[in-house]
Amino acid sequence: MQVAFLGLGTMGAPMAANLAKAGVALRVWNRSEGPAARLAEVGAEPAASPAEAAHGADVLIAMLADDAATKAVLLDGGALEALAPGALLVNMATVAVAFGASLADQAERCGVAYVAAPVLGRVNVAEAGELNILAGGRADAIDRAQPLFDVMGRKTWRFGERPEQANAVKLAVNFMLASAIETMGEAASLAEGHGVSGADFLAMATSTVFAAPAYQGYGAAIASGTFEPAGFKLSLGLKDVRLALEAAEAARTPMLFAAVLRDNLIDGVAHGEGDLDWAALAKVAARRAGRL
Template identity: 55%
Template sequence: MDVGVIGLGRMGRGMAQSLVRAGHRVRVWNRTPSAADGLDGVTLVPTAAEAFAGDAAITMLSDDAALRSVIVEGGLLDSGTRPGLHLSMSTISVALAQELAAIHGRAGVPYIAAPVFGRPDVAQNGALNIVVAGDAAVIEVARPLLDAMGAKTWPFGTEPHRANAVKLAGNFMLVAAIEAMGEAAAFAEGHGVAGADLLDLLTNTLFASPVYKGYGASIAAGRYEPPGFGLRLGLKDIGLALSASAEVGVPMPFAGVLRDNLLDAVSHGDGDKDLAALALVSARRSGR
């Protein structure tokens, strides 16, 4: 397929490379063109409009503001050349996802929400878990792209915003797991038990899952750089979850605790570290 990729951060680069390996013709655009350096097999185009064309366009941008700036304020849906479909793969608010679905509907451009679970190395290997929602027929058209980027695609209905709600729910649980490990490690340290030893035990027994094992190992080693998933992005996602929960009247009291602890981490200079650095908040508060 002829596909454009807009957004070449750590995730977007890996996704573009996976598409190239699968034999797709890939055009890329990024606000900073040097982000494409070292990407083999892609064609760097000078404008977002040239990437928002062809059989499909993929957006993988950092937040609501970036996506709105490029797609809505950039007037891409009003341009003469538009893609056969738009795969929106960024982690964005439920409200923006609903707005984008309506705007695309009026413009006649098929819109699919397809946020992902996985870190940059997973994107590089084409092994993401992709949460998808939208018209089933359009999803099938996009299937070769989804298969190239992901190990599995998880469908969640015909309303695109549902995929974004699933993504935010998942990220809430991920941040909650890191907070739990940070508090447990600090508690153990207070009783003379090495936090690393506790995490080694629990992440290989009761909590032997990728999130606990991966982030637990980072916490145990004090390894927070380079970031795979930045702490500041985690703060953004918890904020989005809280906003979306308020819209439907669903209390999320622990999400509020997570937001405040993430803010604490950012205020202490840890915003650009890996999300695992959230554990430093509990360690710092315990005097360790």
């Protein structure tokens, strides 16, 4: 199986590296050349363009930043058109539901099977090959991608025959994560307002009633004020909450708290915090309470 992998950023690079180390015949492309050159050291073949990477590939995996980057590479960059009929396109980026549906339509017109497979997990999880993969698409198409998913992830969760259903699930999860960060930030500010250490409060809460990985990981970052290097930038969190609201409107689903989160994330970006880890959303609550 010849696999092409487009997008070697924070998440894409370790995912592609795991495929190469597993012996997958891998051709890679990235906008900047450095990551592709590093992948060559573990057996991947760098390509000069997205179309060159896609040419002759049985499976094309894309892990790009957003809708615009995905469109620029897959469509404007000619990668989708370079795939032969019968090939498989797997988009593992977090994109809008509407864009995911449009991409599925365009793949079908090219005779290419399409699976949306956004992931759950930060860079350390990607490095360990322990991602949770949220897959949407025809069962036979997901089955074709499954051996690759098994290398990159610990479990594949299937969410329907329409690829964009997986995109909706990913946006829903990211909304929940943003909500957890927001509530921890506000709760810690409440405790601090009464002379209690916010770090002590979060250590207790995330060891007892909220003893879950998301709360523990982000709670520790909030408690220590460690927001760099960013595992997931606050600006990308804003993008995903906006996409969740867009998807909610399309489904006539009110999401009142999502609108609050969007505005608080805008507050963070306006204060120059867009490149920090999105755990820095907690700084918005602290700032409003006069504790920054």
